[in-house]
Amino acid sequence: MTYRRYVVTLIALTxxxxxxxxxxxxxxxxDIPVGDIVDIVMGKGSVNKAWEIIVLQSRIPMIATAxxxxxxxxxxxxxxxxxxxxxxxxxxxxxxxxxxxxxxAIVILALGGSLGGLLGENVGSYMAILxxxxxGAGVVLVVLIAFSAIVRSNTMLLIIGILVSYLTSSVVQLxxxxxxxxxxxxxxxWGFGNFSGVxxxxxxxxxxxxxxxxxxxxxxxxxxNALLLGTRYxxxxxxxxxxxxxxxxxxxxxxxxxxxxxxxPIGFIGLVxxxxxxxxxxxxxxxxxxxxxxxxxxDIALLCALVSVCNPHGIIPxxxxxxxxxxxIILYIIINRxxxxxxx
Amino acid sequence: MNPHKPIFTTHDxxxxxxxxxxxxxxxxxxxxxxxxxxxxxxxxxxxxxxSTLLRALTSDEPPLNGSIEVDGKNLMDLSQKDRSRLIGxxxxxxxxxxxxxxxxxxxxxxxxxxxxxxxxxxxxREIIRQSMADAGIIGKADDYVASLSDGERQKAMIARALAxxxxxxxxxxxxxFLDVASRIETMRLLQTLAHDRGKAVLLSSHDISQSLMLADxxxxxxxxxxxxxxxxxxxxxxxxxxRLFTNKSIHFNNQILDYSF
Numbered sequence: 001m002t003y004r005r006y007v008v009t010l011i012a013l014t015x016x017x018x019x020x021x022x023x024x025x026x027x028x029x030x031d032i033p034v035g036d037i038v039d040i041v042m043g044k045g046s047v048n049k050a051w052e053i054i055v056l057q058s059r060i061p062m063i064a065t066a067x068x069x070x071x072x073x074x075x076x077x078x079x080x081x082x083x084x085x086x087x088x089x090x091x092x093x094x095x096x097x098x099x100x101x102x103x104x105a106i107v108i109l110a111l112g113g114s115l116g117g118l119l120g121e122n123v124g125s126y127m128a129i130l131x132x133x134x135x136g137a138g139v140v141l142v143v144l145i146a147f148s149a150i151v152r153s154n155t156m157l158l159i160i161g162i163l164v165s166y167l168t169s170s171v172v173q174l175x176x177x178x179x180x181x182x183x184x185x186x187x188x189x190w191g192f193g194n195f196s197g198v199x200x201x202x203x204x205x206x207x208x209x210x211x212x213x214x215x216x217x218x219x220x221x222x223x224x225n226a227l228l229l230g231t232r233y234x235x236x237x238x239x240x241x242x243x244x245x246x247x248x249x250x251x252x253x254x255x256x257x258x259x260x261x262x263x264x265p266i267g268f269i270g271l272v273x274x275x276x277x278x279x280x281x282x283x284x285x286x287x288x289x290x291x292x293x294x295x296x297x298x299d300i301a302l303l304c305a306l307v308s309v310c311n312p313h314g315i316i317p318x319x320x321x322x323x324x325x326x327x328x329i330i331l332y333i334i335i336n337r338x339x340x341x342x343x344x
Numbered sequence: 345m346n347p348h349k350p351i352f353t354t355h356d357x358x359x360x361x362x363x364x365x366x367x368x369x370x371x372x373x374x375x376x377x378x379x380x381x382x383x384x385x386x387x388x389x390x391x392x393x394x395s396t397l398l399r400a401l402t403s404d405e406p407p408l409n410g411s412i413e414v415d416g417k418n419l420m421d422l423s424q425k426d427r428s429r430l431i432g433x434x435x436x437x438x439x440x441x442x443x444x445x446x447x448x449x450x451x452x453x454x455x456x457x458x459x460x461x462x463x464x465x466x467x468x469r470e471i472i473r474q475s476m477a478d479a480g481i482i483g484k485a486d487d488y489v490a491s492l493s494d495g496e497r498q499k500a501m502i503a504r505a506l507a508x509x510x511x512x513x514x515x516x517x518x519x520x521f522l523d524v525a526s527r528i529e530t531m532r533l534l535q536t537l538a539h540d541r542g543k544a545v546l547l548s549s550h551d552i553s554q555s556l557m558l559a560d561x562x563x564x565x566x567x568x569x570x571x572x573x574x575x576x577x578x579x580x581x582x583x584x585x586x587r588l589f590t591n592k593s594i595h596f597n598n599q600i601l602d603y604s605f
Contacts, residue, residue, distance in 0.1 A: 002445065085440055219461070222462030225455075226452060228440045228441045228444070229437070229440075229441060230437040230439055232433065232435055233437060235404065236428060236433040237453070238427070239424075240424055283443050283444065283448070284443040285448055340443075
């Protein structure tokens with residue numbers, strides 16, 4: 001029964017992933033015949049060199065970027081929800097994404113460049129930016145841990161996360177006021193969210209870091225399940241709660257920071273996808289939840305990417321799409337919270 | 345062999361809490377002995393220090409003074425893993441496990457015995473099944489925890505502690521939210537676990553009359569912060585029951601084994 005449901009769900013999510021990836025390959029702002037796309041992907045090339053460049057250097061990297069970003073943000077959300085025992089936690093709502101964004105902004109200014117102009121091909125500079133994002137996310141996570149020890153209320157922690165977001169965005173605006181006009185423009189467009197920002201040369205770093213962190217999260221299923229019972233029970237089951245929490249938040253910080261640095265602060269995916277996974281599997285058991293969350297996250301992000309490129313009048317920002325998918329799901333969950341098992 | 349071998353002893357134990365820079369000592373000089381095969385009830389009025397004492401015994405808080413010895417070893421010297429194999433806990437903490445099945449919840453009790461990823465083998469599954477049967481919750485094995493009544497949930501949590509296979513089980517107010525029928529059922533279950541399975545079971549309770557009837561031994565925290573131990577008969581004969589509450593208008597009635605006013 002529940003195991004069957006798990007297998008069926010994983011197969012469905014995987015099929016959906018393949019379909020969405022193919023759709024993202026075929027559809028886009030430039031119409032390319034399917035036959036040519038197949039030839040290009042198979043390595044036979046195409047008569048139209050521009051098509052080759054679009055498929056190999058734009059569409060395929062975008063598919064990989066979106067799928068990995070969706071998986072990364074969703075796992076971040078899952079780990080935050082379990083760690084803080086809070087079903088409405090997520091990397092954007094708790095301010096982790098904005099912390100990473102602030103880190104990015106500060107590094108760019110410190111490097112003497114204009115604010116924005118993000119992630120050039122220079123390995124040193126984008127590593128510095130990644131590090132900045134990581135520091136920013138890390139600082140916010142430390143603040144959250146400190147406050148979670150003082151304020152026991154889940155709602156209060158969410159409000160603190162929102163306050164952190166306001167604070168970081170005001171600091172970013174202050175930085176903007178001393179940045180060049182071009183820098184401000186770049187920063188604003190980065191804030192819209194975008195899966196086309198990872199080039200072929202940056203892909204190994206981006207994909208490598210995310211995949212390692214995702215594997216790390218899959219190795220934490222045992223303590224994650226113990227944490228479902230609260231810290232006292234987890235301790236009684238032999239879990240070192242403080243160390244476990246630090247590892248989980250480190251993984252969350254890395255995943256959120258990498259995605260935010262490369263794709264901008266993307267909202268809602270991290271909050272919503274763990275719920276989609278729980279509802280479709282009917283369980284909070286992390287050994288099943290982690291794989292399903294990774295796949296469902298990749299699916300949702302590819303869906304957003306597909307919508308964003310299918311507009312004939314230009315690309316729609318990702319952050320204009322995620323709330324349209326995310327808000328109805330969150331409202332459904334809030335309204336039905338008494339019926340949904342995992343709240344009680 | 346003595347079936348009531350001491351398994352848990354405290355030596356000059358002091359417990360309390362830290363409030364800012366100050367330390368508030370609630371109970372001191374405790375020399376308590378918990379024996380295998382016995383059901384012990386810890387009684388005392390609110391704020392007397394029941395939960396604080398239990399938190400020290402489960403090593404959730406370090407003792408302010410003195411030591412706790414489990415199976416001949418100092419509790420604080422043991423690793424968390426070793427402790428998790430000696431003491432099973434049932435507390436009133438809110439759990440977020442509504443979307444686990446009872447089997448999955450009870451399976452979490454195997455964590456101290458499983459490997460890095462927590463995979464269960466056939467032996468684990470048999471222990472889980474047996475624990476659910478012993479706790480009388482096997483009929484709900486495939487149900488969601490969220491669908492259980494309060495009494496059933498408590499049985500599931502007790503089954504989880506059984507699956508942990510610890511010689512000692514400590515329960516913080518296990519009957520607090522239960523109706524009378526479930527309370528009696530839970531107490532009977534704990535009594536069986538002590539008498540038939542040889543577990544040392546320690547529980548805190550507000551339910552004086554049931555504790556007096558079913559526990560093998562009582563630990564009373566008196567209003568002057570002493571802990572008096574003994575059987576119901578001994579303590580009732582001593583008049584110790586009248587040292588439990590500050591309110592002078594209630595007194596213990598030896599005939600009905602309960603308080604009246």
